[in-house]
Amino acid sequence: MANQLINRQDELLRKQAILQEARRTLKEEFVGLNEVIDKVVDAISSWYLFPDLQEKPVIVNLWGLTGVGKSSLVKRLSQLLQFEKRFYHFDIGEDGKGEYTIKTQLENIYDHENGFPVMLALDEFQHARTIDEAGIEMTERQHRIIWQLLDSGRFQIHRFSYGVSDLYNLMIDLNLHLMNGVKVTNGFVSEKAGLFRIRRMQNKVVDQADEKERKENIDLMFVPASYYEKIYDLARENFDSFLDVRAQLLELDGPGTVNFLREVLSFIKSPKEVDCSKGLVFVLGNLDEAYTMSKNLSSDIDADEFYRASLQINIPEIKDALQLRFRSEQIGRLGNTHIVYPSLSKKAFQAIIAMELDAIARKVHAAHGVTLKFQRSLHQLLYREGVYPTQGTRPVYTTIYQLVNARLGSLISEMITRSLTDCHIVFKASKKGVVCDFVHDGKRRHSVTFNQRFALDELRQSKCDDVQAITAVHEAGHAVLSVILMRSLPEVVYSTTAEVGNNGFSYTRYPWQYISRKEIIRRLAVTLGGHAAEELVFGKDNVTTGASGDVRSATEFAARLIRSCMMGSQIGHFNASSTLSQDSVFDHDHTVNREVREWLHQAMELARETLKQQETLLLQMANFLSDARELRKNQIKKMVAQFAVNFNMETLIENGDHLFYRNHLKQKVARPGSPKTERGALVHPEITLNMEKHSNA
Incomplete structure (x- = not known):
């Protein structure tokens, strides 16, 4: 016992060291994910250290935007934990393959790792949904086996059936031989051999036997040797090898052989029980319902803004998003270990670019002895051209490949043909493209320019045309109303963007996290402010169609609040008359629709x-944006201070945690005649809520 404990201690210390080294390495290789990595390692520690104590699989859910490193982190973790040969990746999003592909992969687990610790990754899990967009349960059952895996880790699959029909036909044929008087001893035909040979040749059970086979009587084997491996492949759990199959068959007579084949066929029809109860299952998915900002694909959105917004996503929001795709009992099977990936910050994107360039430089130097250097201008260019905050790292790596990797072959060739092998290569950005200087002893000896159109940079340039002027006025309208009506300064206003179909936008992050009735018309006015600004500056006849998205958003916002949130005069959840909305009240007299229109009219007048x-503030802001592509928060604040009319700068809201509700509650409790609190119990005229803390005793 003492030796066992010592050995167990040594094994435990070894595993702990591996686990901590994995934590350190992951933090080095995956930028901006330190907190996620700590949570992942902590979540799997018990499984890794004590897998024998586990009776059900450990489920770890990783949710995040595309391209933030979910799949690659799990794969790398499997390598660091020395589980790469016991790591199974399932792509739930693969169309057209479904349950067959999943079962085929699970065959490998059954054959090689059944009942042992394994790592599994269920990628693109959002596609396993069982509730459609309309909230109706789906009849598709192709992922049913996945839910069995997530429950107990034990489930049954049908055995691989290729070749079963051949084996069945052989059994029928051998049985007919016996009925015709053929006798078998130790696996060989001992009576009526001629009849057996003729019939077998007619039925083409085996190829025509040559003279050598006849002399050795191999063609008189009751079960042809070619079937040994087939039987072993179909029922390998029952045999040590195909030689074991041969040995057993060569001990049997005719009826015994038929019974042998019948038992093999019966076994093949029985299901396999795959045992992943000691497994670690990573559920990886993108939940757009939780990451609402993920629908904005603009490269002009500030990465840090998305990062801050993603940090606000919590576990209840993840579960709310899951309820739109899965049944409650299925969500329960996912457990409570939900790790939310933040989007990448600007600093993280910059670090990823630097790390990738360093990796390229090391690889080139190791392979060719050539030193590469990258100036800051190239780093900045790669960020501007490659970073789309909601799309993760994939566009970044693609941009690096296009602007750097794709040039390396021609640069090394240039170095050799021009005898510049004593130089190092310096990459830098220019207006025309990427410039590569060949430098020796601080002096440039040669230079190559790769002309490149930088699409995003071109799109971001101020056009100083009518479109930019219209956009400037439109977005200034949103910004002014955000300041005056909502007391919130926009983070940034753009009059030119790189996004196709979107000339500009105003981004404001309200510092409070709720919507009250008193602010609804004001919010709607801000949304409709672009149209109102165009009307005021250019006149009604010159208003453009650029506000179509704003009008739709305002209408949907107002309708949702009245129909679903009881913010109008009507009580209840309203819906259109439909067989799919029987749990709603129907707006037969169009009262709700009238209220929506009234709100929109009030909001437009307020705007x-x-x-x-x-108007002065509007014109000054619009004038600035007609020449410059962006207006930042600090600039907006200065303009408001200088040009706003009858506006107190001290009323701007920076922190929305204590605006009204908490103070109002406390004041109401303190008023004479209000219910009093006595020693932890809230006394009410009708009810008493016990609020005492339970002691551990």
Whole structure:
């Protein structure tokens, strides 16, 4: 016992060291994910250290935007834990393959790792949904086996059936031989051999036997030797090898052989029980319902803004998003270990670019002895051209490949043909493209320019045309109303963007996290402010169609609040008359629709009146944006201080945690005649809520 404990201690210390080294390595290789990595390692520690104590699989859910490193982190973790040969990756999003592909992969687990610790990754898990977009349960059952895996880790699959029909036909044929008087001893035909040979040749059970086979009586084997491996492949759990199959058959008579084949066929029809109860299962998915900002694909959105927004996503929000795709009992099977990936910050993107360039430089130097250097201008160019905050790292790596990797072959060739092998290569960005200087002893001896159109840079340039002027006025309208009506400064306003179909936008992050009735019309006015600003500056006849998205958003926002949130005059959840909405109230008299229109009219009038009052601020902001592509928060604040009319800068809201509700509650409790608290119990005229803490005793 003492030796066992010592050995167990040594094994435990070894595994702990591997686990901590994995934590360190992952943090080095995956930028901006330290907290995620700590949570992952902590979540799997018990499984890795004590897998024999596990009776059900450990489920770890990783949710995040595309391209943030979920799949690659899990794969790398399997390597660091020395589980790469026991790591199984399932792509739930593969169309057209479904359950067959999953079962085929699970065959490998059954054959090689059944009942032992394994790592599994269920990637693109959002596609395993069982509730459709309309909230109706789907009849598709192709992922049913996945839910069995997530429950107990034990499930049954049908055995691989290729070749079963051949074996069945052989059994029938051998049985007919016996009925015709053929006798078998130790696996060989001992009576009526001639009849057996003729019939076998007619039925083409085996190829025509040559003279050598006849002399050795191999063609008189009751079960042809070619079937040994087939029987072993179909029922290998029952045999040590195909030689074991041969040995057993060569001990049998005719009826015994037929019974042998019948038992093999019966076994083949029985299901296999795959045992992953000691497994570690990673569920990887993208939940757009939780990452609402993921639908904005603009490269102009500030990465840090997306990063801050993604940090606000919590576990209840993840579970709410899951309820739109899965049944409650299925969500329960996923457990409570939900790790939320943040989007990448600007600093993280910059670090990823630097790490990839360093990796390229090391690889080239190791392979060719050539030193590469990258100036800051190239780093900045790669960020501008490659970073789309909601799309993760994939566009970054693609851009690096196009601007750097794709040039290396021609640069090394140039170095050799021009006898520049004593130089190092310096990459830098220019307006025309990427410039590569061949430098020796601090002096440039040769230079190559790769002309390249930088699409995003071109799109971001100020055009100083009518479109930019229209956009400037439109976005300035949103910004002014955000400041005056909502007391919130926009983070940034753009009048030119790289996004196709979107000339500009104003981004404001309200510092409170709720919507009250008193602010609804104000919010709607901000949304409709672009149209109102165009009308005020250019006149009604010159208003453009650029506000179509704003109008749709305002209408949907108002309708949702009235129909679903009881913010209008009506009580209940309203819906259109439909067989799919039987749990709703129907707006047969169009009361809700009338209220939506009334709200929109009120909001439009408020927008017009406010912008008219703040026309100087509007024009100054629009004028600036007609020449420059962006206006930042600090610049907006200065303009508001200088040009806003009857506006107190101290009323701007920076922190929305204590605006009204908490203070109002405390004041109401403190008023004479309000219910009093006595020693932890809240006394009410009708009920008493016990709020005492339970002691551990």
